[in-house]
Amino acid sequence: MRRTSIAVLTLAVATLAGCGSDDSSDTKPKKPSKTTTVDAAEQRRACIQGWMDVLEARPDDFDPETDEDLEPAGCAGVPDVVREDLYMDALEQVNEEGQDELSDCLDDPGCTSFPVRP
Secondary structure, three states: HHHHHHHHHHHHHHHHHHHHHHHHOOOOOOOOOHHHHHHHHHHHHHHHHHHHHHHHHHOOOOOOOOOOOOOOOHHHOOOOOHHHHHHHHHHHHHHHHHHHHHHHHHOOOOOOOOOOOO
């Protein structure tokens, strides 16, 4: 009886020891795959471009109190905090492009894109 108990106990310990080694390998932090990183970067670019398209399509005389921009499809699934940052990035890029266009126009005497009144 004693031999049977020792054999069962030894088998149980061996089984538990084998399970323990598998568990330790699962607890290692996993690195995100390159596909996930690329998808996130692509989604970021798509969201920024979508916001830029929305901002550039606005008329010059909109009422900011009643006007709401429709969220671009490229921003679906992006967390709110990140989406706000992407909106601000797009707004900054649109403003920079507008400033560059105005500067180029001011340097060109024949430019009529930005009418200047005396």
